[in-house]
Amino acid sequence: MSTTGLRRMAPRDPAEAHRAASPLELLFDLVFVVAVGFAATNLHEIETEGHVSSAIVSYAFVFFAIWWAWINFTWFATSFDTDDWLYRVTTFVQMGGVLVLAAGVRPLMVDGDPAIVVVGYVVMRLALVGQWLRAAASAPGYRRTALRYAVGIVVVQALWVLALVLPEAALRGAIPVLILLEVLVPPVAERGSRTTPWHTRHIAERYSLFTLIVLGEGLVASASAVIDGLEHTDHLGSLLVLAAAGLVIVAGLWWIYFAREQHARIRSLPSALVFGYGHYVVFAAAGALPAGIEVAVSADAGEADLSHVTVAATIAVPVALFVLAVWALALRPSLSLGWNAVVVVLAAAVAVAASVVVPAVSLVATAVLVAAIVVVLEVADRRRRLRTRAGSGRAVSRRARPGRRPG
Known part of the structure; x- marks a missing residue:
């Protein structure tokens, strides 16, 4: 560990014995469940009013934002969790993004306004970019993969922000395309190079x-x-x-x-x-x-x-x-x-x-x-x-x- 209290973000051993979820990961999950609870509450309210189809569509979109941010942190953490102060602070920033997203669940599901959800989502995703850049600097064997992740995430987040200025009809058409781009980032980043060491x-x-x-x-x-x-x-x-x-x-x-x-x-x-x-x-x-x-x-x-x-x-x-x-x-x-x-x-x-x-x-x-x-x-x-x-x-x-x- 350096004098700054930081550890080198070396890849974790995928065969490490007795590897278990850390207290930070458990706290991370609980914060995400807050957003899941908000989504379920609004799903119930909108369905009760008789708007079942719109409730399902908005719930599916909100849940994608929650799930995709969670899944990306989880797979990154299994490979590069250093648990030093910078890693923790960056994770707390992601948690802050989750709470912002949770605050935007009702405006999106009830009023169709995705702005707050997108802001919270982008905060979560860009915080993870910082983690990938740190991994790229610390682990030469995984540098190409880590940089692909970082570039891919940044590009898609820029597109999410730009999509907010689109007319409502155009935004509805853009959302499936942006979701597709999001889910393509991991296979593109991992393919043709050394895959990250999953435990x-x-x-x-x-x-x-x-x-x-x-x-x-x-x-x-x-x-x-x-x-x-x-x-x-x-x-x-x-x-x-x-x-x-x-x-x-x-x-x-x-x-x-x-x-x-x-x-x-x-x-x-x-x-x-x-x-x-x-x-x-x-x-x-x-x-x-x-x-x-x-x-x-x-x-x-x-x-x-x-x-x-x-x-x-x-x-x-x-x-x-x-x-x-x-x-x-x-x-x-x-x-x-x-x-x-x-x-x-x-x-x-x-x-x-x-x-x-x-x-x-x-x-x-x-x-x-x-x-x-x-x-x-x-x-x-x-x-x-x-x-x-x-x-x-x-x-x-x-x-x-x-x-x-x-x-």
Whole structure:
């Protein structure tokens, strides 16, 4: 360490033993969950007013900004976390950008004004540019990759700022293009040169922790249903059913996500991109679930201008998307799952989405189907362990069997 208290930003060992999320990373996640909570709250309010399609589009855009800033910091940190004072201060600047973005969630989702969200987003992204430039100066082996990241991020952020002066119709057309440019930066930066040293277990832990705290928002929504029920005893029974079903759903989604270890899915640049980008659906669906529970509470109180099918869909669709995304990212590649279990999981996820056509039973059906998926995964895992144990026993028996004596 130099006299300034700074460490050389050398690449971290991708095989480092006992690598775990740092306290700074955990604080970083909590700040992001504030923005996720704001997005879910506004999604609930706009959906309750009957503007479901516009709510979904604005939520998807806001969540992209949240998710993309989080994912880029997470992958950078697994490779170059020095945890000195400058690294911490730069990370705190990113957190400040998150809070600015959170303040702009309502203006964007309600009024269609993206200015504050873009400002907060650009602050987060440019702070990461400083980190990449520092990595370029400290790690010659990764200099080309780091500089590509820095240049790519700066160019796209300049385009975001310029897009704010466009007419509303032109801005709507520009946003998908800018999102595409954002997601192209990592594959362009990493391709054709030395890829950054990812610690796969650390990455998997970081994703699982963020999934965990986003799912926790669903528990808060279920608790709110109970509180509302106690305050409005004429709806107590239906709200208790809603709260219980919400608890079963959240617990089941947690169980499904953690049913298989995911670090082995990150083997190369393409698999890392699939793993990282695919989690947008996991995070966004988990973040939308609390909004769906709150919509159901509002509908039960007669405060939602929505059809019964739409109310059911605000819960069933995020749950189905979550299960399908986890199946694609973690369950499908698992050779131990078995085709029968794969078919059951897929059929159950489709049934969850289809349950909205019978809205009176959709909530309970969703909870039951999620619980059924958990049972299937546990049975499949038990069979795998029994087969492994039996195979080990046969191998030991063969080794212990005396060989033939020479004649």
